[in-house]
Amino acid sequence: MSQDPLLRVSGLEKSFGGVRAVRQVSFEVGRGEIVGLIGPNGAGKTTLVNLITGVVRPDGGRILFDGADVTTQRPFQAARRGLARTFQIVQPFPQMTVLENVAAGALFTGKAASRREAERVAAEQIAFVGLQPFAEAPAVSLTLPNRKRLEFAKSLAMGPRLLMLDEVNAGLNSAELDNALDLIRRIAARGITIILIEHLMKVVLGLSTRIMVLHHGELIRAGAPRDVLADPRVVEAYLGQKFAERYGRLADA
């Protein structure tokens, strides 16, 4: 396995109006890692994902994906390169069936050469996330947890090398959450590198090999979960003392 990081971000800058949403952010993500990205609301997490996938263009800095400079890429180019992401508020093609939605992911990234092949790949991913019963249902008719699974299936059909999960678990109850965790583990087991943006510490700690903390657009800490949680800056900015103590024990486990 190559030692080069899959994703290298250096000096990333982005402002909206007068607000500096992302300040001089630099980090690397290695192949096969599951990296958790945490931080308060408005810290710039989604902006960061938007920058990496080409939805917005950085004001400064560079993004290297598998050695290639992708700083100014457009979203469809990111998709074709193997950079996929999910949305907090799910974005399906509402009137199309689940199968068509997922097939789109395979077809337009070039992972499948024809519609038929795309539907075959789609069927596999739909089975992987457990949505077979709904394959012919219009996306708009799905429940929220199933829509989230649709997002997963669609991103997987895109054959990503790096998958960024932006708050996929928001709105799920505890049973649904366990299912989601299991799904993410199985995705990682396929060799896909994952960046996990999450508020739920249980999820982040349960999955991540490494955690990065974003605050006011700045990356204030990155490292092993235990170290990050012990860091006073992180505690002050995001976690709170009691929380850090309680979950410090979880991290050690």
Add this chain to the structure above:
Amino acid sequence: MRTRYVLLAVGVALLVLLPAYGGNYLVRFGTFLCMYAALALGWNVIGGVTGYPSFATAAFFGAGAYAGALLQVAHAPMPLAWVGAVVFVAAAATVVGFMILRLRGHYFAVGSIALVEVARLVASSWSDLTGGGMGLNVPILPGGPEYAGMVFLYSMFAVAAAAFAVGLWIEHGKLGFALRCIQQNEDAADMVGVNTTACKIAAFVLSAVFAGAAGAIYASWTAYLDPSDAFSILLTLKVPVMAMLGGAGTVLGPIVGVVVFQAMEELLWSNFLEIHHAILGLMIVGLIFFLPGGLLSLGARRRMPARATSREVPAE
């Protein structure tokens, strides 16, 4: 479904055989039918399938008409003039499309109407080239009216057939799938790997090219062109309405809509020129209130027609 295609085949046969059994009047009617079918099928690609509400049909129809006419005036043989017109319109549509397809919803619609107005004003002002408001005379096809009638019928038919073939390709092919994704959620389409800009421009150019071809043939057919006729607001509104009447976004919808509309027009109000606008208006009101999915949405159960999310925000 099969009955529809049988009916289509019968209709095509009747159309193609018109010169054998019909007089000049019927041949003329058939030619108009083909012309509007080409226009509506073309519009359908950008308006029905991709969901970009274009009112630019007349802009490209007129551009093709003038391009073809001017080439003929410059002594180019008619078929060559038509090809030249199509090339011109394709190039123009690519350039214009690149700029205007950045807009969405209302702004795109308004921009597309503006194209028609600007084109008409330019054609009017540039009288050295186009004859301005005085009009442009196009060399008449020699060989007598019956022969000419046949030539133009079959030419328009060829364009309509080509538009239909493209429509079928769009319905089943990868580009069409991409366009439908764009219609349902453009940002999601982008994220999933669709080159939305390229696809939209392709759709726009396709619709423009059929309009331009129809326009070029029209100019040769009527042998006279003036800006209000070539860049007609009535035309630019009628075409989407005909497509919507049958069912926008489907391949057969535009054809059905054209046939029904033209038949009604001929039978009911073509003799009452002074109420043409009113009838169109009433038809539109009826269509939108009572038949929003078009005629094809009546009858057998149908999967929900692909429709963009309902509320569009002005500034996107």
Add this chain to the structure above:
Amino acid sequence: MSELQILVNGLVLGSLYACMAVGFSLVWGVLNVINMLHGSFIVLGAYISFFLFRHAGVHPFVSVPIAAAVLFALGYALQRGAINRVVARPVLTTLTLTFGLDMLAYNLMILAFSATPVRIILDLGRVEAAGVIVPVDRLAAMLLALLLTAVLYAVMRGSKIGRAIVAVRMDRDAATLMGIQVERIYAVTFALGALMAGAAGALLALIFPISPTMSGQYLGKVFIVCVLGGLGNVPGALAGGFALGLIEAFAGVYLGPQNAMTMGYVLMLLLLLVRPTGLMGRKGYE
């Protein structure tokens, strides 16, 4: 013609354009509907003024509120009866509907009034200052147009219904939660749009010949004003109106009147591409 004269001509035109456009802009901004009937509303207002003058000797200035009232009622009825059914539907649907209704209106007006242009001839003299000549009727029209626009602005900011309209424009769902009856607001807004159009038309009748064939031109100008100035608020309509008035005045002299019209459209297209929210953007909420 001196630069100053052209400037003044442009300002006079501009104030009329602003008044013509503000109702259209409001409807677009609040109902999210492009009202293709707006040009016809203007023409109708103009004809009301003309007929009252011709047959009842009513002074055009007095006709303005009458035309305004008639158009208000017409607009209200039209919105409740027809437009309301499509307010949440896609652009293609709403635009085609109002386009179709405009076809109907156009035809009815042609049948009723014929296409032959008519004029109100009322010579009120001229005003001269600093080498600039302004006919009194134009000056009066300009002032009345500005007055009307100012009144609308005051209503939007100061009155309960005005604030409700602004609330609906900003956030329809929040407005519903606040207890605002959105459908009634839609109707009132559309009616206000028609009212302003009718009033503007009545003013135009004083200065220009009128004919149903001009509805398309008026609509075009109103589009341009909205794109230039931004949607849904009075300052935007003023900015856009004056911008267009000045552009037309100068372009008319240096490029010829027909080219001036083309320039207007070309400018609109350019602006749509560069800055669709207009000169004023969305900053003003009044």
